[in-house]
Amino acid sequence: MILVERYQGSIMTVPFRLPAVPQDHKLARRYIVQTILRHGATVMLAWVVILAFGLILAWRFESLRHLDVWNLPTTLLVSLVLPLLGCSATAIGLARQHLDGLRASGTPLTSDWMAARVRREASSAFDPMTTFDLCAEVLSSVGAGTALGYAGPPAFDHDPFHGTMALGSRRPLRLHSHVRIRISRDEGGTTCIRIEHLPGLQLFLAPGQALQAVETVAGLLRERLRQRGLAMETARRAQELERAALHARLSALQAQVEPHFLFNTLANLKYLIRTDPERAQGMLDSLVGYLQSALHDMRAVSSTLGRELALARNYLSLMSVRMGPRLRFRIDAPDDLLAVPMPPAMLISLVENAVKHGLERATRPGTVTIAAQTEGGALQLLVNDDGVGFTDQAGQGFGLSNIHERLALLYGGAASLTVSGAAEGGVEAVLTLPLAATGA
Structure with missing residues (x-):
């Protein structure tokens, strides 16, 4: 049912009649008084201006001579009181009408209002x-x-x-x-x-x-x-999604290192099975021990210098089974740096390149040296071999490109990898990681 109500001179259409809200009588009286004062002050100010203007005109045109001076205050008082009384009555009517409208619309009368x-x-x-x-x-x-x-x-x-x-x-x-x-x-x-x-x-x-x-x-x-x-x-969610995508990409790049290393190891094992079954059995045992200790670390999101050095030591021990006296290695790292965090599977890639491209192609025995040190607030890892040195394929392998891409994703320009010829022959790779962000 649709009801049409008249409220302060306007027509209001409501779908149903709202329940009347009881109002505080003290607040209602206070509102009526405020309405009277507001309208009364306005009317009084306007009437005073009109009277003052009329008196000025009467004085200027000498019309006050014919007025009774004794009755002038009474006349002025009556001329002020009567409009005030009329204004008060009008204000009371408007206030009550407004209060009835609030009550009918279900709006409570509050002191803040x-x-x-x-x-x-x-x-x-x-x-x-x-x-x-x-x-x-x-x-x-x-x-x-x-x-x-x-x-x-x-x-x-x-x-x-x-x-x-x-x-x-x-x-x-x-x-x-x-x-x-x-x-x-x-x-x-x-x-x-x-x-x-x-x-x-x-x-x-x-x-x-x-x-x-x-x-x-x-x-x-x-x-x-x-x-x-x-x-x-x-923005925070976008950063989290970007970070998750970055971790997924890093994990994919890191996971690519594992089949690359395993493929080379299995190829070497296949060769030894044909040429030297006894050494192949020893290499297979070393491979099983290596995988048991290192595969978990290679799948980790982050690692430490100590764990990466242990992984490199296991790898070199595994390769020395196949190469015999042609491969020697030395690892030099202070104990206080072993707990420094670093990305996994980077050091092993450099060591693998040193063995594959440096010593395997040499006809003489060689040595792989791994050293760790700090310089200028950065962690430096040096992988040196005294093998054949640079060739046409040097610096173009999958492992080095993988490391460069991972460093760019993790550190931007704060980390670097340089590969250069060593003074005494062979190749030296220097991996520099900022110490403050090695756990990123």
């Missing part, structure tokens, strides 16, 4: 400076003025040193009704936003004007903080 000073508080998940910048950005815009019912951008003042700002319809703000915002950090570390409406010199404001202004400002600020929070959450 009638007050000229209304306060609200909100909390922010950001620090005070960020919160202040966000609030200043939204409150100084044309959208804030439109939301508050202004003709254009609001009059806006701010003091970032004290965390305060104010906005109103016109300047000077202290003389007119305006909204003041204060941003501070409470004892618990939470950023608090205090919003207050100040009437200025306007003693009588329209009912609900202060409450509406404060609620509008609070809504604008909460919405802006919510949008900023959503933007930061979206």
Whole structure:
């Protein structure tokens, strides 16, 4: 059922009649008194101006000579009291009509709705400076003025040193009704936003004007903080997705090292089975022990220098079974560096290149030397061999390109790999990793 009601000269269509809300009689009387004072002050001011203007004209045209001076105060008093009485009766009727409309619409009458000073508080998940910048950005815009019912951008003042700002319809703000915002950090570390409406010199404001202004400002600020929070959450999720994609790519690159190493080892084992079955059996035993101890580390996301050196030692021990006295190796690393984190499967690739491209092609015995040291806030790993040195294929292998790509993904330009000819012959590879980011 659709009902049509007349409310303050306008027609309102509602789908059903809302239940009447009981109102506080003290607040209702207070509202009636405020309405009488507001209308009475306006009428009195206008009537005083009219009387003063009439007296000035009468005095100028000498019309006061014909008036009874003794009856003049009575005449003025009556001319003021009668309009006030009529205005009071009209104000009472308007106030009661408004109260009936609030009661019929189900809107409760509250002290904040009638007050000229209304306060609200909100909390922010950001620090005070960020919160202040966000609030200043939204409150100084044309959208804030439109939301508050202004003709254009609001009059806006701010003091970032004290965390305060104010906005109103016109300047000077202290003389007119305006909204003041204060941003501070409470004892618990939470950023608090205090919003207050100040009437200025306007003693009588329209009912609900202060409450509406404060609620509008609070809504604008909460919405802006919510949008900023959503933007930061979206950025955080994007970073997490990017980080996950990076880890997936690194894992794929790292996993490519394992079949490459196993393929070479199995190819060597196949050769030994045909040429020297006894050494092949020893190599197979060494391979099983190597896989049991090192395969888990090669699949890890991060490793340590000690674990990578142990992996290299197992590998060299495995290769020495096949190469015999042609392969010697030496590992030199301080004990205090063994716990330093580093990416897995990089050192073993350099050692494998030294054996495959340096010593296997040589017709004489050779030595692989691994050394670790710190220099300039970085971890340096040196892999040196005294084999055949650079050839046409040197520096173009799969292992080196894999390391370069992984270093670029993990450290950008903060890490490096250089491969150069050694002074005494052979090749020297230097892997440099920043100590502050070796656990990335």
